[in-house]
């Protein structure tokens with residue numbers, strides 16, 4: 001058992017894109033920091049994406065602060081493996097002090113400091129940035145009969161390739177991007193039923209991550225200037241029509257069924273009693289922020305979020321939250337969007353340390 005405790009001015013929890021962006025700005029400000037990451041290798045959640053996953057945006061719109069993402073030869077929208085390569089190179093280039101695999105178990109108040117408890121010793125810090133993402137907390141809705149179904153059930157995070165389901169009767173649940181992309185992936189070689197709670201809302205074919213980022217930025221500006229909320233990207237639709245989704249949709253392979261009311265032994269059952277037998281159900285039903293390590297601080301607010309002003313936790317000024325979703329800054333869960341909140345968090349922490357807080 002390792003019990004020693006080390007010190008740093010700032011501990012960043014999570015070494016995915018958000019943690020690295022934080023590291024970039026902490027380094028620029030000359031702060032003493034470490035990044036603790038539970039993964040054995042660089043790349044955060046991108047290491048675990050399904051085989052066909054492509055970014056929503058071209059490389060030029062997918063860069064962290066500093067070094068731009070290089071173009072992937074032959075691909076307008078880079079693949080997940082390309083992002084892993086980029087993040088690996090990024091942390092090397094900026095000599096970011098990432099310790100892995102190190103899992104943070106809890107963050108505790110310790111007088112003027114915060115104590116970060118890990119599976120390999122502790123860290124004392126004057127400030128903490130939590131950047132642990134959402135991939136690690138898959139959400140499954142409480143649907144009756146889920147335990148009765150004898151077929152295979154998996155969440156987005158466990159899906160890899162249509163090869164694993166060839167010829168099978170597969171139910172894909174969920175009308176977001178993961179659901180649409182996985183349904184498109186399975187549309188050719190399986191007997192697919194795509195189920196969504198409300199009719200899927202495809203964004204116009206010419207809207208990709210670039211336009212989404214511009215809309216999110218315009219929304220931020222409108223809110224900053226006290227103008228009416230444009231509702232940002234939510235007003236446009238839910239699903240980016242990336243090329244594979246568009247192709248499957250245009251080939252008429254992406255028909256949707258309404259949400260079912262229960263599962264039974266053999267498959268799903270709709271409200272009118274109609275059934276669809278199935279070999280597998282894939283739950284593309286989203287994620288929640290991975291925040292259990294912050295539970296000792298007692299900061300949890302509505303919907304599992306921690307209330308913040310910008311990135312700073314309202315109930316604990318030494319703690320910042322980065323990534324996760326728009327609640328920690330516009331587009332902060334994206335490569336291109338996380339740079340600005342990362343910079344703001346690093347600056348606020350530098351000011352806090354200078355004031356002796």
Ligand code: FAD
Nearest residue numbers: 014016017018038044045055056103104132133323334335
């Ligand atoms: P992660 O990448 O999840 O990194 C968090 C890290 O923290 C991980 O390494 C994790 O192991 C570690 N960690 C977690 N808990 C602990 C702990 N207790 N202790 C220590 N370490 C811990 N984003 C884009 O920018 N552009 C896109 O085009 C895009 N397309 C997407 C398409 C789909 C279909 C999906 C599902 C997502 C897409 N995303 C896109 C989103 C992107 O995948 C995530 O938002 C991104 O990975 C979040 O980065 P992060 O650094 O916040 O979290």
